[in-house]
Amino acid sequence: MKHLIIFCSIFLTTLSTFAQTLFTYGKNQTSKQEFFRAYNKNKPTTSNTEKSLREYLELYSNFKLKVNAAQDLRLDTIAQIKYDVENFRSQVIENYLSDEQAMQTLVKEAADRTTKDIHVLYFSVPLASNATPADTLKVYNAAKELFTNLKADTKGLYNELVSNISATYSLCKFSDVGFVTTFSIPYQFENIIYNTKLNEVSAPLKSAKGYNIFKVIDQRQAVGKWKIAQLLFAFPPKADEATKLTILHKADSVYGLLQHGLNFADAAKVYSDDRMTNLSGGELPEFGTGKYNIEFENTVFGIKNDNDITKPFATSYGYHIVKRLSHTAIPTDKLDASFLYEVKQKVLQDARINTEKEKFAKDIIVKTGFKKVATISDKELFALVDSVFKNVDSKKTNLLPINKKGIISFKDGTQIKGAEWLKFITNNKPVETNPLSANELWSLFTKENVLDYYKKNLEKYNPDFKYQMQEFKEGNMLFEIMERNVWSKASTDTVGLKKHYEANKQNYTWAASANVLVFNCSNDSVATSALTQLQNGIAWNVVVEKSNGQIQADSGRYELAQLNNSNTIQKAGEFSSFSKSTDGTVSFIKYLNLYSTNMQRSFVEARGLVINDYQNELEQQWIQILRKKYPVKLNEAVFKEMLK
Structure with a gap:
């Protein structure tokens, strides 16, 4: 029975895994999730979902075949591709080093608060940094008494209240701050004020400099x-x-x-x-x-x-x-995109972002399975702080036994050695004005190393980042192998191009066309002057030379559909009307010769079109070879599920 249960478990797990595989190509597979991610980025507007999915499936499987061929050639090891991938990684990784949900919470909170201004009174009881225990007790009692009296009806006699408590216990201060709003005061104070109801008093908040109390006396719609x-x-x-x-x-x-x-x-x-x-x-x-x-x-x-x-x-x-x-005015629509963007930028520059960073740091500790190696005690780690600070001789430090011992581990088995801890201590000598304790140094060290490990292994923990990096890398590999197998080959294979041209000559004919001179002028007045000179018989090259660079001219044969104002032509020798661009430049055309439709293009005239068609032909031939080498097999059951 035990063996039967194990077999069934393995079978069902295998079946479940296969059920998520949309198609295989050779020994490789593509999941339904990966395909859908790509499809939804390029999703066409259509009422025929099955037809759309099957067409995209053809395109995507061809893409994966080409990338696989590039992988077999180890094109991902090319120095330029490796550099481009690493450079791209460094550019985008910061976008993934935050808790997006926590960020959205902060933005929503700030956006909500931005719509309301609050009139607040501020009371404080200062505490000196060198206060004795007796003075500290007096400050505490003053804050307690102040809070009790403020909660009672003082009839607004705040100066008298502060004076009496100062005389009895310890110095108190009072000020009418006026109206405040989001981002205008420290986030810790903002939280207290926006969570205090009208005419109510906040509980005393203890800080390093004493106690702080707030009373909300008025509210209004934000003034903008x-x-x-x-x-x-x-x-x-x-x-x-x-x-x-x-x-x-x-x-x-x-x-x-x-x-x-x-x-x-x-x-x-x-x-x-x-x-x-x-x-x-x-x-x-x-x-x-x-x-x-x-x-x-x-x-x-x-x-x-x-x-x-x-x-x-x-x-x-x-x-x-x-x-x-x-x-x-502050937007009334809290979903207004520009308003939310502005609020987010303020959040990113405000101290409140530290709450999101702290949450993110705690989350990645759990995700990565970070833990201190049990065989290394805090006492042993912290003792090194004093010894290294007293003796920063690197030769002696490098001989310490802890150098080669693992002190931090992650769930994949990766370890951070003691040498890194010693290096960190050495690089963080204490500042006399504000020295860090050994425990604080260890906290900074662990945060730094957990984040560094997480960044190096981000593909394991963030599917969106993994797919973005995969997409960029595969795109570069695709470009390289297409350049080798299709684009360069087609453009340099003159014999193949001429052979393709001769075999498909009927596809390379002119529509109604004309030989033309195209004039591009810097503005209206320059164009008007140029047209007048040309109509008076002055040679076009003379007109261009005397324009001091304000006129450029080009000639060639174009199909009429490619030219602006082609419907105004009457006969050869005519000029088109002016066509003005958004930057103020003006162009017009002189028609030299007109040609009827279906005239044969020479190989030289058709070369660009022939290269494009020949590239498509080579690509199709290559895909057929790849499909034989890496047979594509569609899981129809999974495909049918996608249609539901």
């Missing part, structure tokens, strides 16, 4: 992105009220001039104290919520129309006059 220009009438340091009033009078005067037609950009150059923008007409870079202080933003976001100008208004910096240049 704004482009403005400003005039700044700056307050000098410690300006008194009289000074500020004088500055206001100056701002009012300039505002009056603007109302009577003074150009805003000119006013910025003359009157604005903002030395970063006055020479550019006062224009600021495009911005959104959270870029400037709340007084400034509230006024700007209240401007209704482009080109509207505010009256002078005050901030702590001085008096401002602002002109609205443009406003871009």
Whole structure:
């Protein structure tokens, strides 16, 4: 019974594997999945699925036969192909070194949050880096008391609350941050704020510098992105009220001039104290919520129309006059492709991407089967850190027994030797201001080596990458073997070409055609001048020579269908109308001789067509040879399943 069960298991496994094989060619096989992947990339629009699949099956099997022939010749070992494949690999591999699902989650989260601005109050309790245990306890109690009171109804007496707790426990700080939005604050704070409900208080967040508490007091639809220009009438340091009033009078005067037609950009150059923008007409870079202080933003976001100008208004910096240049609202369609692309680019440049990287690092540890070799203890590994740092003599380090021992292994049996660990320690000497512990060094070492191993073996773990590399490599091999067996052979085999021409002469005749001169001119006026000169009998080569390179001319025999404006011909000697290109250049034609249809092409005239046909003939002959060498057998059962 045991043997019967084993036999059935093997049989069913073999049957299942074969069921996924769509066709074989010689000793090789192509799976249904591989074929479908290629077919769907080139899928034609048709209502006859079976006909379409069978036609593509013919093309794809021929492709695999040619690649197999190239493989037999070991064309993949050619230096240029190896270089091209490795170069392509280095270009595309970064696209596969991330968790796409985690990335999509981050993009969706950011896109959702981008539609809402949040008004937040910020409270902090600083903790000195050299704080004693007693001071640390006071800071903790201050944060706890602050949180408790903020949750209760304080009637907005925040300054009084902070002052009382500072006097009782430890220094507290408070500020009205104003409205914030996605990407305008650290991601850790953004998460807390966007997960805190309106009028609620976040729990104290402990950091290296103390405790942080946020209270959400308002929400609004995102204001989008704004482009403005400003005039700044700056307050000098410690300006008194009289000074500020004088500055206001100056701002009012300039505002009056603007109302009577003074150009805003000119006013910025003359009157604005903002030395970063006055020479550019006062224009600021495009911005959104959270870029400037709340007084400034509230006024700007209240401007209704482009080109509207505010009256002078005050901030702590001085008096401002602002002109609205443009406003871009946040898209309401969260599936808008350009919006999502912009959000993704911001995610990639933001610290939040580290959460995706951390997840990816953990995932590949599981995928690769990474583990520390059990016979090597942490104590042994970490002891090497101090000894190497104290004595970085490479000769002595190279003699240590651990050099040849495996310290990390992967599920395929690959090992990382101790020599790599010693090399890593040597290259990462401690920085006095922020030395890494042995454990931290080991963590960096393992991450680096797991990622390096994963990259080298990515084809094992990522089918999409495997197929992309296979497709590129096979494409290069196909080009090389087609060049050898078909393209070069056809173009250089003059005897074969002439033989093919003579055997198929009837296929190489002219349709209605003409000998023509084609003139290409740099613009309309040059073309008009050239046409006038030609019509007045000036030789075409003289016209071209005197054009200073603004006219190019060519001659030849063309079928009328190949020429623009062929329907305007009346007789030889006529000129066509002008044909203007998108780049402004203009062409026209002079018809020298006209020929009727079905005139025989000479071998020279037909050579390009003959080469193309001869290549097709050679290719078909070669495919027949390949099909005999590597017989193609279709699994009809699997093919029928594809039609369902």
